[in-house]
Amino acid sequence: MYRWSLDLLKPGKVTPSGHRWILVITEHYTRFVVAVPLPDKEASTIAWAFKNHVLSVFEAPAEALVDGGGEFEGEFEKLCESCLIDKRVTSPDSPEGNGHRKGGLHHQVLPEEILLLSMD
Numbered sequence: 001m002y003r004w005s006l007d008l009l010k011p012g013k014v015t016p017s018g019h020r021w022i023l024v025i026t027e028h029y030t031r032f033v034v035a036v037p038l039p040d041k042e043a044s045t046i047a048w049a050f051k052n053h054v055l056s057v058f059e060a061p062a063e064a065l066v067d068g069g070g071e072f073e074g075e076f077e078k079l080c081e082s083c084l085i086d087k088r089v090t091s092p093d094s095p096e097g098n099g100h101r102k103g104g105l106h107h108q109v110l111p112e113e114i115l116l117l118s119m120d
Contacts, residue, residue, distance in 0.1 A: 003028040003063040004054060008041055008071065023049050027061075043074035051079060065090055 009022040019037035023046060026033050036049040050064075060083040066072040068089050080087040 001027050001029070001032075001058050001061050003065060004061045005065040006046070006050065006072065007067070008069070025050065025054055027058075041069075041071040043071050043076045046071050047075040047079040050076065055079075055083060060085055062086060063088055 005026045005028065007024045007026075009024055010020065011022065014020050015037065017037075018039045021038040021041050023036045023038055024033060025036070034053050036053050038045050038049060054061075063086045064080055065088050066076075072087070072089070077087060079085075
């Protein structure tokens with residue numbers, strides 16, 4: 001698995017367990033999606049989710065594509081460096097640059113019911 005894209009989705013409701021965000025991680029070739037509910041979008045939280053839900057299951061990819069958000073700096077960047085992953089920042093005005101079509105790949109792949117279940 002050569003390239004993964006990471007994107008954040010904020011469904012608009014907070015779960016009883018305090019999750020506000022969903023980290024959507026998509027493998028480019030297979031379009032395999034990992035959706036991780038998160039309480040915040042801190043770089044350390046993003047790094048933890050990527051490490052525990054992707055790197056611990058699959059081999060480290062050659063590339064991780066992200067937008068220019070601060071949540072993909074700091075701890076996340078250190079994790080990429082330590083695993084020899086080339087973190088590539090895509091244009092914020094072009095979702096296609098991150099492997100997503102307009103509106104985000106997660107809107108095409110993850111039905112609303114799955115998003116709601118992942119937030120519980």
